[in-house]
Amino acid sequence: MKVPPPLTEIFLEHSRFLITSHLRPDGDAIGSQLALAGILEELGKEVVIENQAPIPENFSFLPGAEKISPFGEIPFHPEVAVVLDCPRPGRVGVVEKHLSAVGRLVNIDHHVSNSGYGDVSWVEPGSSSVGEMIYHLLAPLGVKLTRPIALAIYVAILTDMGKFQYMVTPESGARVFRLVAELVDTGLVPYEIYKKVYNLYSVAPLKFLGEALASLEFAAGGQIAFFRVDREMLARYGDGSDVTENLISYPRDIISTRVALLFTELPGGGVKVSFRSKEPEIIDVNRIASRFGGGGHPAAAGAELPQNLDRAVLLVLAAVEEYLENLGDSSGAEGP
Ligand SMILES: [Mn+2]
Structure with a gap:
C-alpha cells in the first residue's frame, strides 16, 4: 500500500x-x-x-x-x-x-x-x-x-x-x-x-434480533435470504440505527444462502438496502447495488431506493435473481 x-x-x-x-x-x-x-x-x-x-x-x-x-x-x-x-x-x-x-x-x-x-x-x-x-x-x-x-x-x-x-x-x-x-x-x-x-449488554438489539430472525424470508430457492424492517418495527426498539447494524450477518451462516439483503424503511421515505455476498469472487454485490445508484465492495454494498418498502423488495429481488441466473452453470455451486 x-x-x-x-x-x-x-x-x-x-x-x-x-x-x-x-x-x-x-x-x-x-x-x-x-x-x-x-x-x-x-x-x-x-x-x-x-x-x-x-x-x-x-x-x-x-x-x-x-x-x-x-x-x-x-x-x-x-x-x-x-x-x-x-x-x-x-x-x-x-x-x-x-x-x-x-x-x-x-x-x-x-x-x-x-x-x-x-x-x-x-x-x-x-x-x-x-x-x-x-x-x-x-x-x-x-x-x-x-x-x-x-x-x-x-x-x-x-x-x-x-x-x-x-x-x-x-x-x-x-x-x-x-x-x-x-x-x-x-x-x-x-x-x-x-x-x-458491540453493546454486549443492551436488551433492545437482542429483542429486535429475535423478531427480525423470526420474519426472515427467502427467494430463488433459498439462495437469497432477506429481511424487511419497516418504520413501525424500528420505532418499537428505539432509533434503530444500532439495532439493525449486525442483522444482515446472520443469514450468511445458512448453507443455501448466497446473497443476504436487508431492506430498511427510512424515516423520510424510501428504503435503504444492504447487500452481502457469501462468494464475492462470483457474486459481486457492488455491481448489483450500482444498478440502483449505490455501490460498495464485491462482498458488501448498499443503495437507497425512493420506492416504498414492498416495491423496493420486488425490484431488488428481481435484479439479484437475474444476476444469479446469468452466472451460468460453470460458476454455480462451487463457492470459495
Ligand atoms: Mn469502510
Missing part, C-alpha cells in the same frame, strides 16, 4: 483541516476520522471533525470522540477538507455544503465504486478499511503510533472486517493480523474493545 506523494505533501504543507465521513457513520468512518485527526494533531495541525449526525453511542468511548461535532459552525476556516470512506462526496450529507467552501478536497477510500473525486484521491479497494490506509500515513508523515491512534484504527478494522471474518485470501489475512498485532502491542485489550463496540 503506497501513499501518493501529493497526499503526504498536502498534509505537511497545510495547517487547518476539516475531516468528515458518510451518513450513519460506522466504525471505519469514526475510527479513521479519529486516527487521522490524531496524526494531524501530532504534527501540530488544527483539526475539526464534522459529521451530519452525532457519534453513535457505542463509539463514544474512543479517545477524541468529543472532537466530533455535528454539522454547524466550524471554529476556523479550513484549508483542506478530507472525506473518508465515501465513494461519492454526496455521502457526507449536509456537510457537503461546507466542502465547497474549502479550497482543497482530499478523498481517501477503499470502496471499489469510488468515483475518484477530489483534488487528491487515494483509493485502495484491496484495503480492509480506511483505518488500515490511515495507518500507512504514519511513516511518510513521521508520526509514531500512539495508543489512541492504534485504538481508533483497531475499531475501524474490527468493524469493517466483521470481527475479523472478511479477509478472503491468505495474503490479506496475514497482512491485517500483522497490523492488528502491532496495534494491540500499544496496550489494547481486544475483549474490552469488543464489549464496548
Whole structure:
C-alpha cells in the first residue's frame, strides 16, 4: 500500500483541516476520522471533525470522540477538507455544503465504486478499511503510533472486517493480523474493545434480533435470504440505527444462502438496502447495488431506493435473481 506523494505533501504543507465521513457513520468512518485527526494533531495541525449526525453511542468511548461535532459552525476556516470512506462526496450529507467552501478536497477510500473525486484521491479497494490506509500515513508523515491512534484504527478494522471474518485470501489475512498485532502491542485489550463496540449488554438489539430472525424470508430457492424492517418495527426498539447494524450477518451462516439483503424503511421515505455476498469472487454485490445508484465492495454494498418498502423488495429481488441466473452453470455451486 503506497501513499501518493501529493497526499503526504498536502498534509505537511497545510495547517487547518476539516475531516468528515458518510451518513450513519460506522466504525471505519469514526475510527479513521479519529486516527487521522490524531496524526494531524501530532504534527501540530488544527483539526475539526464534522459529521451530519452525532457519534453513535457505542463509539463514544474512543479517545477524541468529543472532537466530533455535528454539522454547524466550524471554529476556523479550513484549508483542506478530507472525506473518508465515501465513494461519492454526496455521502457526507449536509456537510457537503461546507466542502465547497474549502479550497482543497482530499478523498481517501477503499470502496471499489469510488468515483475518484477530489483534488487528491487515494483509493485502495484491496484495503480492509480506511483505518488500515490511515495507518500507512504514519511513516511518510513521521508520526509514531500512539495508543489512541492504534485504538481508533483497531475499531475501524474490527468493524469493517466483521470481527475479523472478511479477509478472503491468505495474503490479506496475514497482512491485517500483522497490523492488528502491532496495534494491540500499544496496550489494547481486544475483549474490552469488543464489549464496548458491540453493546454486549443492551436488551433492545437482542429483542429486535429475535423478531427480525423470526420474519426472515427467502427467494430463488433459498439462495437469497432477506429481511424487511419497516418504520413501525424500528420505532418499537428505539432509533434503530444500532439495532439493525449486525442483522444482515446472520443469514450468511445458512448453507443455501448466497446473497443476504436487508431492506430498511427510512424515516423520510424510501428504503435503504444492504447487500452481502457469501462468494464475492462470483457474486459481486457492488455491481448489483450500482444498478440502483449505490455501490460498495464485491462482498458488501448498499443503495437507497425512493420506492416504498414492498416495491423496493420486488425490484431488488428481481435484479439479484437475474444476476444469479446469468452466472451460468460453470460458476454455480462451487463457492470459495
Ligand atoms: Mn469502510
